[in-house]
Structure formats: C-alpha cells, structure tokens
Amino acid sequence: MNEILQKHLPEICGAVIGLLLAFCFLGLGFFKTIFVVVMLVVGFLVGHYWPLLKSLVSKQ
Numbered sequence: 001m002n003e004i005l006q007k008h009l010p011e012i013c014g015a016v017i018g019l020l021l022a023f024c025f026l027g028l029g030f031f032k033t034i035f036v037v038v039m040l041v042v043g044f045l046v047g048h049y050w051p052l053l054k055s056l057v058s059k060q
C-alpha cells in the first residue's frame with residue numbers, strides 16, 4: 001500500500017484538490033471560491049517570503 005501511495009502521490013493529491021475545489025464551487029459559488037483560492041495563494045506567498053522580509057527589515 002505504501003509503495004502505491006508513493007508511486008501515485010501526485011495523482012492522488014491532484015484528485016483530492018479537484019474534489020475540494022468542486023465542493024467549494026458547489027457550496028460557495030464561483031466568485032467566492034476564486035476569492036478563497038486567491039487568498040490561499042497570497043497567504044502562501046507571504047508565509048514563503050516572510051523570513052526574507054524579516055531579514056531585510058532587521059538589516060536596516
């Protein structure tokens with residue numbers, strides 16, 4: 001079972017993400033789902049670049 005999961009992990013993740021997006025579209029609607037996805041991406045980018053921003057501010 002573990003070997004199957006490792007071999008097909010990208011496909012499984014893609015299917016789960018697609019299922020979650022489908023539920024969001026059905027439950028929230030198009031524009032609210034797009035808003036949630038945009039906020040998710042913004043949050044990811046802020047979290048990803050936070051150490052860099054913190055180090056730039058502390059050097060000044």
